[in-house]
Amino acid sequence: MTEKQPLRVLIAGPRGFCAGVDRAIQIVESALDKFGAPVYVRHEIVHNRYVVEDLQKRGAIFVDELNEVPADAPVVFSAHGVAKSVPAEAERRELLYVDATCPLVSKVHREAERHYARGHHILLIGHAGHPEVIGSMGQLPEGAISLIETADDAAKFETDQPDKLSYITQTTLSVDDTADIIGVLMQRFPLMAHPRKEDICYATTNRQEAAKAIASECDYVLVIGAPNSSNSRRLVEVAHRSGSESALIQRAMDIDWDALKDVKTLGITAGASAPEILVEEVLTALRQKFDVDMSEVITRTEDISFKLPAMLTE
Ligand code: SF4
Numbered sequence: 001m002t003e004k005q006p007l008r009v010l011i012a013g014p015r016g017f018c019a020g021v022d023r024a025i026q027i028v029e030s031a032l033d034k035f036g037a038p039v040y041v042r043h044e045i046v047h048n049r050y051v052v053e054d055l056q057k058r059g060a061i062f063v064d065e066l067n068e069v070p071a072d073a074p075v076v077f078s079a080h081g082v083a084k085s086v087p088a089e090a091e092r093r094e095l096l097y098v099d100a101t102c103p104l105v106s107k108v109h110r111e112a113e114r115h116y117a118r119g120h121h122i123l124l125i126g127h128a129g130h131p132e133v134i135g136s137m138g139q140l141p142e143g144a145i146s147l148i149e150t151a152d153d154a155a156k157f158e159t160d161q162p163d164k165l166s167y168i169t170q171t172t173l174s175v176d177d178t179a180d181i182i183g184v185l186m187q188r189f190p191l192m193a194h195p196r197k198e199d200i201c202y203a204t205t206n207r208q209e210a211a212k213a214i215a216s217e218c219d220y221v222l223v224i225g226a227p228n229s230s231n232s233r234r235l236v237e238v239a240h241r242s243g244s245e246s247a248l249i250q251r252a253m254d255i256d257w258d259a260l261k262d263v264k265t266l267g268i269t270a271g272a273s274a275p276e277i278l279v280e281e282v283l284t285a286l287r288q289k290f291d292v293d294m295s296e297v298i299t300r301t302e303d304i305s306f307k308l309p310a311m312l313t314e
Pocket of ligand 1: 102172202203272
């Protein structure tokens with residue numbers, strides 16, 4: 001029998017599920033318990049195929065738009081948040097709906113409303129097309145918010161009222177890239193109002209910090225997460241910038257074994273919507289091929305949790 005090649009594995013902590021994702025999944029599960037199947041869910045409740053398929057097995061039906069939801073069925077809105085027009089439409093149709101928007105996304109929505117009420121134009125730093133950005137822009141009338149995706153956009157944005165400008169951000173951005181964009185904006189518009197507290201959420205910040213810590217010691221970092229998960233993609237970038245090769249994988253079957261041939265130290269982390277069971281699956285696959293020496297690198301501990309909506313707990 002040939003001996004397995006040794007492999008040092010560093011697992012980032014924190015990794016995986018955040019409080020907002022945990023709450024959103026619990027909302028769908030509680031809705032299934034309370035109302036019975038089927039429960040409709042508008043959009044992927046969180047960006048993870050494994051989670052979505054698991055909920056489908058229990059009776060959740062995922063749809064793109066409200067017009068696919070029958071009049072007598074309950075519907076849950078995803079953790080990323082929705083434009084105001086979505087609950088308004090649900091109310092018009094007298095649908096029973098539960099909003100699983102993460103409270104930290106709702107906080108950004110309330111900030112946008114406050115700035116708007118003061119007569120400010122709002123710059124939203126984020127990625128076009130992401131459901132959270134669509135939801136945040138939909139909190140206010142068209143034209144009230146301009147999207148800034150890059151430092152170049154920040155350099156080009158023009159206004160004739162620089163004293164009536166505010167910014168908000170998507171919650172799952174790169175901490176470093178966002179600091180660059182804000183730097184450009186603040187230099188050009190020093191009177192611009194900013195969030196009282198950072199909009200990039202604690203989970204995004206902590207996972208990037210932990211990924212940086214392991215990446216500086218690794219040849220290669222595997223990030224477990226979905227290709228449409230913003231915070232997972234940012235973890236791949238963070239690992240790259242910290243000097244390690246990095247790849248985004250959804251499951252163990254996606255591992256590129258050739259790429260790991262000469263790797264001595266491998267890092268593992270997971271995006272905020274990736275369940276721990278997928279980290280365990282990857283570790284099991286690694287142990288089949290390598291003599292794994294594993295340790296966890298914990299840069300921070302988290303104890304945040306969010307309450308479920310009262311209609312599910314009463
Ligand atoms: S990543 Fe942050 S904002 Fe998004 S659901 Fe998790 S805690 Fe909420």
